[in-house]
Amino acid sequence: MQTHFLDMYHTLNDHFTEMGQHVNDQINNATQAFVSRNKKQAREVIDNDQKVNKSEVSLEKEALELIALQQPFADDFRAVISILKASADLERIGDHAVSIAQETIRLDDKTGNKKIEAAIADLSELIRNMLNDMLVATAELNSELSLSVARKDLQVDAQYVRLRHTLASTVQKEPTMAKVTSGYLLVVKTLERIGDHIVNLAEENVYNRDGKIVELNLGKTNPELVQQALDKDEKNSK
Numbered sequence: 001m002q003t004h005f006l007d008m009y010h011t012l013n014d015h016f017t018e019m020g021q022h023v024n025d026q027i028n029n030a031t032q033a034f035v036s037r038n039k040k041q042a043r044e045v046i047d048n049d050q051k052v053n054k055s056e057v058s059l060e061k062e063a064l065e066l067i068a069l070q071q072p073f074a075d076d077f078r079a080v081i082s083i084l085k086a087s088a089d090l091e092r093i094g095d096h097a098v099s100i101a102q103e104t105i106r107l108d109d110k111t112g113n114k115k116i117e118a119a120i121a122d123l124s125e126l127i128r129n130m131l132n133d134m135l136v137a138t139a140e141l142n143s144e145l146s147l148s149v150a151r152k153d154l155q156v157d158a159q160y161v162r163l164r165h166t167l168a169s170t171v172q173k174e175p176t177m178a179k180v181t182s183g184y185l186l187v188v189k190t191l192e193r194i195g196d197h198i199v200n201l202a203e204e205n206v207y208n209r210d211g212k213i214v215e216l217n218l219g220k221t222n223p224e225l226v227q228q229a230l231d232k233d234e235k236n237s238k
Helices: 003-036 039-070 074-106 114-140 143-173 175-210 224-237
Strands: none
Touching (some): 003 114, 003 175, 039 074, 074 114, 114 175, 143 224
16 A cells, blocks of 8 residues: 555544444443433434444545545555445444334333343343454454454354244243333344344455455354354353
């Protein structure tokens, strides 16, 4: 990379990292609001989504200016496009955090299941750790770390399946929990989708670093791996 292009690209990457950190905070705050039924905190998550949207627009503008002013060659052009695609995934993750916050506002404050809520909090923590690692991998152009993050999505898929089964069983035993259980299911599914977007970030970083288009969503390409992850978790919990 040419020196001036490299300086501008590093600035672009720094702004991407800042956006990712804010999105990670949004996931954390949305989940905390949901499990504690904190509607004030949920509304703050919804209001703060404007910052995520503005960050994506700003990144897009920076990237297009970089391309127009520096006219990068193939590898450099690929690096900028990868950041552009990744910022779109971050924006979608931010939208999912808003969905969790909106569900918090919809649900009754009094009805709940602490055990399920604790499992949701654990799933959120796993996802936020994945995103943190992915931000590091992107900043460092680290393909190996990207692959490691993508593999962790199998744990996300396994927890999603386990919680889905638990929720179905809960409704059968306690029909009065139907409304709150549907809310739990929406949130769990939303977190699972966030995991998929993080895998997209991993794929984009591998493409940026190595120029290879790869499919890293192992839970979708090989569902048997999800069952293996479930079996492993059950064995470790005994």
